[in-house]
Amino acid sequence: MPSTTSVVDQLLVAQHLSKRFGGLLAVADMSMEVRKREIVGLIGSNGAGKSTTFNLLSGFLPPSGGRLYIDGQDMTGRTPEAISRRGLVRTFQHGSLMRSMTVEENILIGAIGGMPKAGRKARDARVREMAELVGLQKALRETAGNLPHGMQRLLSIAIAFAPRPRLLCLDEPLTGLNQAEVAIVLAMFGHIRDAYGSSILLVEHNMKAVMQTCDRIYVLHHGKLLATGTPAEIRENQQVLSAYLGNTNAH
Amino acid sequence: MTDRFIRNGLPGLLAVAAASLLVTSGYAGNLIIWVAVAAALASSLRFVLLIGELNFSVAAFFGLGAYTSGVTTTIWELPFWLSLLASGGVALLVSMVFGFVTLRVKGPYFLLIGFAFTEALRILYTRSEWLGGNSGMVGIFPPEALSDRFPTFVVLTVGAMILVLALIERSHLGRIFTAIRDNDNVVRSVGIPVHLTKVLCFCIASFMTGVAGALQAFSNNVISPLDFSFLLSTFALAYLKVGGEGHPGGPILGAVILVLLASVAQGFGGAEHIFYGAAIVISVLFLPSGLMGLAARLCRRGARPGVARAAGDL
Numbered sequence: 001m002p003s004t005t006s007v008v009d010q011l012l013v014a015q016h017l018s019k020r021f022g023g024l025l026a027v028a029d030m031s032m033e034v035r036k037r038e039i040v041g042l043i044g045s046n047g048a049g050k051s052t053t054f055n056l057l058s059g060f061l062p063p064s065g066g067r068l069y070i071d072g073q074d075m076t077g078r079t080p081e082a083i084s085r086r087g088l089v090r091t092f093q094h095g096s097l098m099r100s101m102t103v104e105e106n107i108l109i110g111a112i113g114g115m116p117k118a119g120r121k122a123r124d125a126r127v128r129e130m131a132e133l134v135g136l137q138k139a140l141r142e143t144a145g146n147l148p149h150g151m152q153r154l155l156s157i158a159i160a161f162a163p164r165p166r167l168l169c170l171d172e173p174l175t176g177l178n179q180a181e182v183a184i185v186l187a188m189f190g191h192i193r194d195a196y197g198s199s200i201l202l203v204e205h206n207m208k209a210v211m212q213t214c215d216r217i218y219v220l221h222h223g224k225l226l227a228t229g230t231p232a233e234i235r236e237n238q239q240v241l242s243a244y245l246g247n248t249n250a251h
Numbered sequence: 252m253t254d255r256f257i258r259n260g261l262p263g264l265l266a267v268a269a270a271s272l273l274v275t276s277g278y279a280g281n282l283i284i285w286v287a288v289a290a291a292l293a294s295s296l297r298f299v300l301l302i303g304e305l306n307f308s309v310a311a312f313f314g315l316g317a318y319t320s321g322v323t324t325t326i327w328e329l330p331f332w333l334s335l336l337a338s339g340g341v342a343l344l345v346s347m348v349f350g351f352v353t354l355r356v357k358g359p360y361f362l363l364i365g366f367a368f369t370e371a372l373r374i375l376y377t378r379s380e381w382l383g384g385n386s387g388m389v390g391i392f393p394p395e396a397l398s399d400r401f402p403t404f405v406v407l408t409v410g411a412m413i414l415v416l417a418l419i420e421r422s423h424l425g426r427i428f429t430a431i432r433d434n435d436n437v438v439r440s441v442g443i444p445v446h447l448t449k450v451l452c453f454c455i456a457s458f459m460t461g462v463a464g465a466l467q468a469f470s471n472n473v474i475s476p477l478d479f480s481f482l483l484s485t486f487a488l489a490y491l492k493v494g495g496e497g498h499p500g501g502p503i504l505g506a507v508i509l510v511l512l513a514s515v516a517q518g519f520g521g522a523e524h525i526f527y528g529a530a531i532v533i534s535v536l537f538l539p540s541g542l543m544g545l546a547a548r549l550c551r552r553g554a555r556p557g558v559a560r561a562a563g564d565l
Contacts, residue, residue, distance in 0.1 A: 058440065084442030091440075098433035101426070109430045112423055113441030123423070156437075163441050 010069070011036050011167050011199050012088065017056050017066035019049075026052040027223045030066070034167055037193050039200045041210040041231075044220035045243075050203045051093065053220065054171055057201075058090040059083040071166060084113065087166035091173065093203075096156030099145030103136055106144050107158050114163025130158040134188065150181045157185070161192065168192065169201045174209055182206065186213050211235065219243075253421045256499045260417065264410035271403045283402040284470045286510045287409040291463035292483065293490035293502030294413045298456040300496060301420060302449050303432030304357065307484040308349065308365030311372045312342040312457040314479030316464025318376060321388035321474055326381075331394045335465050342461025343454050350453035354446060369481045376476040387475030391468045405466050412459045417499045419455065428452050489527050493534045495541020504542050 012034040019027040027049040034040050044050050055061035057068065059080040068076045070086045078086075089110075097106050104127055111118075111126040131137040134154040139147065144155060153173055161168055174182050186209060192198050204210050210217065211231040219226040219240050227237045234240055274280050292309060299306035316338035323334040353364045377385050397404050419425050427448055430438045439445045468474045486509075494505025509530055516526045538545050 060436070060439075080439045081442050081444050084440055089440055089442070092436060095434060096437055098430045098437065100433050101429060105426050105430070108423065108426060109438060109443070110441045112427060113438075113443045116443075120423070159437060159441065 010034065011038075011071055012057065012201070013069040014057060015067045015069075017053070017063050017068065019052050019056055019061060020064040025223055027056065030056075030220075030223075030225055032218050032225070032228070034199050034201055036166070037197055037199060038215050039189055039193060039202065039213055041214035041217040042201060042203045042220065043205075043207070043210060043217060044226075047222075048220040049223040050220055051171065052223075054090060054169060054203060057083075058088060058169060060090075084163065084165070088169060089113075089160045089163055089165035089167075090169035091156045091160045091171050093171040093175075096171075097144045097152060097159060099143075101144055102140065103131070103142050103144055103147070103155055104140040106155055107131060107162050110159040110162025114165075126162055130162045133161070133191070134158040135184070149176050150178065153177060153181075154185070157188070161198075164196065165198060167199045167201060169203075171203050172205060173202070174204055174206045182209055189213055253417055253499060257414065257417050257421065260410075260414045264407070264414065267410070268403050268406045271406050272400065274402060280402040281470065282510070282514055284405045284466070285514075286506050287402075287405045288463050288467045288470075289486070289490055289506035289510050290503045291409045291412065291459060291466075292487040293494065293506055294416055294499070295456040295460045295463070296484070296487045296491050297496050297499070297502050298416050298420070298459075299453055300491075301425065301428040301432060302452050304354070304449070304453075305362045305488070306365055306453070306456065307362045307481060308346075308368045309456075309460055309487055310479055310481055310483035311365070311369040312346055312460040313464040313467070313483060314369070314372055314376070314476075315342045315345055316461030317468040317474045317479065318382060318388070318464075319461065320465035320468045321391050322382070324391050324469075325388055331397070331469075335462060335469075338465035339458040339462040342464070343458040346454050346457030347450065350450040350457075351446075354449045354453060365484070366481050369479070369484065373476045373479055376479070383475075385476065387473065387478075389473050391472050391474065393469045401470060405470065408466060409463065412462065413499065413503070416455070416459065420499065424448075424451075486527060489531050491541075493530050493538075493541055495538070495543030495545075497540050498543040498547075501541050501543040508542070 010033045014030060014032045017027060017030040018025065030053055042050055042053065052061065056063050059075070059078055059082065062077050067074060070083060070088050073086060075083050075086055098109065107127045107130050108123060110130070111123040115123055115126065128137065131140055134157055136151060136154055136158060139151060144152065147155065153176070157170065157173060160170070173185060177185065189200055192200060202210065202214065214231060216228065216230055217234045218228045219234060221243050226243060227234060227240045229237065271283050274283060292313060296306055296309050319338040319341040320334050323329040323337050329337065349368065353361060356364065376382050376387070382388065392398065393401055420428070427438065427443060431445055431449060435445050490505035490509055491502050492505070493509055494503065495501035509527060512526045512530065534541055
């Protein structure tokens with residue numbers, strides 16, 4: 001059993017999570033935590049188990065073993081809806097939006113999720129606030145599926161943050177963005193933490209951005225936790241260098 | 252688009268109802284009722300299509316409504332209003348259980364379960380002595396006061412229900428329905444209970460289907476199991492595809508055109524099904540968004556030169 005303080009003080013605590021698909025152990029003995037007002041990176045090569053970990057944390061997959069606490073409450077085996085209402089909202093790597101609906105309606109879905117009992121006015125205000133946060137206030141009437149790729153990524157963040165989660169889990173939010181767009185999104189992460197007090201958990205392949213933004217980093221390798229620490233510590237870690245970063249630098 | 256439908260809907264409905272007052276009985280009156288009931292079926296089908304599911308159990312709930320009105324009127328002798336409400340209520344309650352169990356599967360699986368449920372109920376009616384077995388039930392009459400004006404009553408009831416569906420579609424709840432069709436994982440991830448929302452959508456549609464079934468029973472005075480086969484769901488799909496599913500007016504337009512066509516075709520010796528078949532083929536091949544979609548395209552094409560002229564005048 002964990003010491004009770006760690007479960008209560010942390011926003012997210014995962015203890016020895018594992019996921020088995022038939023004979024394949026996709027995630028093994030994964031323990032991690034996210035504190036309040038923290039930006040945490042989750043990195044690893046393709047097939048390292050990042051997406052499975054994300055699915056376990058957000059309830060989209062039930063764990064084969066281990067426990068999950070969100071904001072001090074045991075959420076192991078709960079539905080994605082319950083975990084979302086507890087304050088953890090995630091995006092999806094591929095297609096995190098409703099393509100046939102307008103930008104406004106897309107964000108509205110997030111606002112409804114976060115304020116199920118609120119009236120039309122409060123929800124509309126939230127939609128405008130989120131559109132301004134990601135800079136889509138001029139595109140509210142556009143159909144989401146017609147937006148350029150970068151704006152679609154921004155929109156998916158706006159939808160996910162509209163319920164005002166305490167922990168925003170983003171699955172590769174920077175993929176396919178140009179340098180200017182990456183800079184905007186990274187600045188937005190800082191704003192989300194500083195102005196709203198939310199934490200962010202990030203799965204991302206853009207190492208430069210991860211090193212620059214994250215307070216702490218978890219490195220996954222073959223479904224297991226390889227290392228954890230500050231960006232500086234990860235950069236120096238010999239295991240990580242040989243297993244992952246070494247390869248990236250070689251390109 | 253939906254906004255304009257709702258604004259013009261009430262005056263339009265009242266106009267149609269007033270016109271139907273001129274037709275009191277006989278074949279024309281029956282035709283009005285058939286069109287209205289067909290429009291109700293197709294609108295109900297379209298409503299469940301908002302969450303992305305093709306609801307082939309629509310015929311089952313239509314039958315449930317009809318048989319409920321039969322039982323409550325001829326066996327229990329309840330007043331008409333109560334019978335009508337009970338028909339919707341029974342359809343709603345059964346759809347709640349049916350939807351809760353089956354809406355976890357999607358697409359072709361949900362469609363097939365709906366088909367199986369429809370046929371299972373139909374066989375149940377034939378085996379039940381209480382429900383009249385193969386010959387069904389007779390003597391389902393509306394009250395005296397309404398019998399002369401029954402077409403008008405049906406038009407008003409169906410029209411009001413279609414307007415309510417359009418209002419729901421335009422509401423935030425309706426937005427959630429469409430979002431579930433587009434990407435249910437995102438809806439789930441922001442904390443909206445997707446499964447219960449789908450069940451709710453299904454229940455609303457089934458209530459309307461049940462009431463429509465009762466209206467049909469009261470208008471025919473007779474029901475039999477064969478009236479409620481899965482073919483009814485196929486017809487509803489035909490009305491919807493021909494009219495266009497992108498607009499709440501689509502199912503109404505499709506119902507008007509196909510029911511009138513079928514009525515003309517009946518003069519050729521009961522080959523009206525060929526018209527349904529041809530209408531579906533033509534609309535699927537040439538009118539992917541139905542007649543409403545075609546009308547919208549023509550309107551835009553017509554509007555464009557007008558806009559250009561107006562701009563030129565400035």
